[in-house]
């Protein structure tokens with residue numbers, strides 16, 4: 001291929017117009033050169049040519065030719081939260097992120113198809129999608145001169161595009177909930193808006209490029225009642241969990257809390273809230289030494305529905321095993337039409353107000369003042 005290209009180029013352009021000899025140029029003399037030797041490297045993406053000056057044959061020099069596409073290792077990801085360079089584009093890392101966002105509801109074969117789709121699409125469209133790293137960023141990350149950055153949301157869109165296929169509908173929705181559900185996307189322009197609640201999720205679901213055939217008018221948002229909850233200090237955990245298979249296992253609170261955190265990942269205060277939520281579930285099961293895993297799952301479903309729309313949807317899709325997009329749309333719509341009483345978790349150290357006291361019995365402001373005085377006095 002290279003030899004043919006070389007000869008046809010030779011026919012088309014007389015060698016006199018070729019590369020100027022740098023030695024002559026340095027001396028301020030006009031000259032030309034001809035190719036004496038051409039070599040293509042093993043990966044066939046770089047051509048080296050030795051050239052000889054046409055004025056003085058003792059002048060020889062070498063030129064190198066390569067395609068201007070950026071190599072995959074020099075594609076970097078720019079975070080939409082703070083516009084900083086996050087890391088190199090890594091298929092392995094993307095694979096882990098997709099698996100996590102889709103709560104494991106994706107097969108290895110589906111995953112590798114998506115990774116290959118996204119990687120080749122990024123490679124093809126890099127000149128259109130990427131922005132060069134500036135000098136400071138290059139220095140900071142030891143990146144090569146040709147390094148370019150792509151927004152994380154662009155990668156997200158590529159993943160969604162690839163997942164938007166009849167065989168991967170559920171992973172598609174779970175991935176969007178997981179990634180767009182991370183509040184930080186709210187900092188991006190409207191087209192990349194994150195999911196604050198069920199209404200935002202439904203707008204995405206019914207978009208032209210997604211599941212527009214299911215589209216319906218969104219119900220008006222109801223005002224939601226709220227309840228503040230204080231975590232008790234001495235919690236009694238169950239001792240044994242009986243699984244669906246009949247297997248018995250010691251109850252592991254950390255593990256349980258982690259499963260809740262996976263659904264809440266990226267939501268506002270998800271680290272502390274997932275712990276508070278796990279505690280709330282424990283209180284509902286208080287006094288039961290042996291629990292069925294189905295019990296734990298049911299109470300957690302209730303708790304999440306009260307705590308956060310997006311985390312609830314992720315959990316519900318994964319644990320109820322919803323398989324149709326219209327069922328998912330119904331779940332989201334019901335969150336708007338029939339919202340649960342919102343659970344607000346008291347912050348650590350927030351003085352407890354006894355909501356069980358008869359309404360109007362105590363002037364709340366006076367009560368808070370006396371509480372504050374008490375705290376002051378106890379120091």
Ligand SMILES: [Zn+2]
Pocket residue numbers: 021022023024025031053054055056059
């Ligand atoms: Zn020369």
